[in-house]
Amino acid sequence: MATSRYDPAASTRPGPAGAVLPRGRTARFGRLWIGVLGVLALALGTLQSVVEPAIPLLQRELGVSPAEGALVGNAVLVAGAVVAPVAGKLGDRYGGKRVLVGLMAVVAAGGLLAGLAPNLPVLLLGQVMQGVMVGALPLSFILVRKHLPAGESQAAIGLVVALFTGGGMVGTSIAGPVAEELSWHWMFALPTIVIIATTLAVTRLMPHDPPIKSDDRIDWPGVALLSGTLLVFMIGLVRVTSAGLSPLAAGVIAVVVAALATGWVVVERRAASPMVDLRMLAKPAVWHSCVLTFVITISSGMVIFLLPQLFAVSADGYGFGVSTTDIGLYLLPGAIVGAASDSAGGFAARRYGPRAVVIVSAVVTTATMIALASAHTAEWQLVLAKVLTAFAAGVGTTALLAGTATAVEAGDTGIATSLLVVTRVIGVAVGAQVGGAILDAAADPATGLPTESAFVTGFAVAGLVGALSLLVVRITKKGAQA
Incomplete structure (x- = not known):
C-alpha cells in the first residue's frame, strides 16, 4: 500500500464555520483578497460621493432645475x-462571491453609462445601476465571516468600513478638480x-463560498413593488413641484403611489x-426608531442638498x-465629522x-438651521x-x-437593522x-x-423638521409607557 508524504503547504485547519481551509492558501492569499476588498470599498465610496459637491455644476451642464438635480443623487439612494434587504439573501442562495461580482458588473456598467451620459435621463439610469453598490458591504461582511476566524474577521470588517x-x-x-480639469464625465469614469x-x-x-440551500424564495414581487413605489414617489415629487402640472395629474400620481404601496404591503403579508x-x-x-430615523434624515x-447650492x-x-x-473642500470637514459620528453615536447610546x-441631536439641528436661516453671509457659517x-444626524441615527439592535431578539437583529438602514436612505x-x-418653487421668474x-x-x-423629532420622541415615549 502506498504511503503519503506530509506536505505542510497542503495541510488544513478548521475554518470559521467548520469548513476546512488550506493553510498555505489562506496564508498566501488571505491578506491579498482582504486588501482587494478594501480597495473596492474605497472606490465604491468615492463613486457614491462625487455627486454631492458637483450637483450645481451638473445642473448647469445639463440645463436642469434644482429638483431634477436632486434626483441625480437620489437615484443611487x-x-x-431596494437592493440592501435582498443582497444578503442572494449571497446565501447563490454564493457571496458570485453575487458580489455580479453586482459590481452592474455598478461598473452604470458608472460607464454615467460617464458617457449626454443628458439627464441617461445619467439617471447610470445612477440607478450604480445604486446596487449598497449591497456590496453586507456581502463583503458575509464573505469575511465565512473565510476568516472571528478575531481576524472583525479587523477585516473594520478595514472595509473605514475604507x-x-x-x-x-x-x-476630487469631484471638483476632476470635473473642472477634465469634465464631469470623468468623475464617474475614474472610480x-x-x-x-x-x-x-x-x-x-x-x-x-458555497451557496446555502434554502427552501425560501426570493421575494421578487415585493422587490418590484417597492422599487416601483419609490421610483414613482420620487419622480412624482419632482413633477408635483414643477410648473405646469395639473391637479388631476398630481392626483393620478398620488393614486399610483398609494396603489403600489398597498400592493407591496399585501404581497409582504402573504409572502x-x-x-x-x-x-x-x-x-x-x-417602528419608533424607523419614524425617528426618517424624520432626522429628512x-x-x-442640508446635504441646500448647502452646495448656496455655495x-x-x-x-x-x-x-x-x-x-x-x-x-468646504464640505470635507462635515464629511469627516459625519464619519466620526458613527462611532460616537454607538458610544453615546450605550451610556x-x-x-x-436623539433629543440632543434634534436640538443641535434645529438651533443650527434657525441660525443659518438668519445668518448665511460668510463661508465659515455654512x-x-x-x-x-452632520454630527447631529450621525449620532442620532x-x-x-x-438601540434597536439590542432591543430586539438576537435572531431579529439583521432584519431590524436593515429596516433602519433602508429608512435612513429613503429619508435622505x-x-x-x-x-x-x-x-424650484421660489425661483426668480426672470433668471x-x-x-x-x-x-x-x-x-x-x-x-x-428637526424639531419635529422632539415631538415624535415625546409621543413614542408616552406610547411605550402606556
Whole structure:
C-alpha cells in the first residue's frame, strides 16, 4: 500500500464555520483578497460621493432645475434602498462571491453609462445601476465571516468600513478638480475603472463560498413593488413641484403611489419569505426608531442638498460663486465629522440611551438651521452648519440603530437593522428632493435661479423638521409607557 508524504503547504485547519481551509492558501492569499476588498470599498465610496459637491455644476451642464438635480443623487439612494434587504439573501442562495461580482458588473456598467451620459435621463439610469453598490458591504461582511476566524474577521470588517468611509471623503475632494480639469464625465469614469480592476482581482484571489440551500424564495414581487413605489414617489415629487402640472395629474400620481404601496404591503403579508418582515416593523422598538430615523434624515437630506447650492450661487448677489473644487473642500470637514459620528453615536447610546441622544441631536439641528436661516453671509457659517448637522444626524441615527439592535431578539437583529438602514436612505432622498422642490418653487421668474428667500425657507423647514423629532420622541415615549 502506498504511503503519503506530509506536505505542510497542503495541510488544513478548521475554518470559521467548520469548513476546512488550506493553510498555505489562506496564508498566501488571505491578506491579498482582504486588501482587494478594501480597495473596492474605497472606490465604491468615492463613486457614491462625487455627486454631492458637483450637483450645481451638473445642473448647469445639463440645463436642469434644482429638483431634477436632486434626483441625480437620489437615484443611487433609491436603488440602494431596494437592493440592501435582498443582497444578503442572494449571497446565501447563490454564493457571496458570485453575487458580489455580479453586482459590481452592474455598478461598473452604470458608472460607464454615467460617464458617457449626454443628458439627464441617461445619467439617471447610470445612477440607478450604480445604486446596487449598497449591497456590496453586507456581502463583503458575509464573505469575511465565512473565510476568516472571528478575531481576524472583525479587523477585516473594520478595514472595509473605514475604507468605504474614506472613499466618501476622497470623492468629495476630487469631484471638483476632476470635473473642472477634465469634465464631469470623468468623475464617474475614474472610480469605475478602479472598480472594474478590483472586481477582476476579487474574481481571481477571493476563495469561493458555497451557496446555502434554502427552501425560501426570493421575494421578487415585493422587490418590484417597492422599487416601483419609490421610483414613482420620487419622480412624482419632482413633477408635483414643477410648473405646469395639473391637479388631476398630481392626483393620478398620488393614486399610483398609494396603489403600489398597498400592493407591496399585501404581497409582504402573504409572502413565505418577505423582503421586509412587516411583523418586525410593527414592534414598538422598531417602528419608533424607523419614524425617528426618517424624520432626522429628512432634515439631514435637505442640508446635504441646500448647502452646495448656496455655495454655488453667484457672488454678485447673496451667494459666494464657489467653484466645484472649493465646494468639495468646504464640505470635507462635515464629511469627516459625519464619519466620526458613527462611532460616537454607538458610544453615546450605550451610556445615555438612544432617546437622550436623539433629543440632543434634534436640538443641535434645529438651533443650527434657525441660525443659518438668519445668518448665511460668510463661508465659515455654512461650513460650521454642515459640521454640526452632520454630527447631529450621525449620532442620532446611529444611536437609534444601536438601540434597536439590542432591543430586539438576537435572531431579529439583521432584519431590524436593515429596516433602519433602508429608512435612513429613503429619508435622505426625500429630504434632498424637498430641498430641490423649495428652490424650484421660489425661483426668480426672470433668471430661473433660486432667490435668497428660497434658501431661508429651506433652512427654516429643515429646522422645523428637526424639531419635529422632539415631538415624535415625546409621543413614542408616552406610547411605550402606556
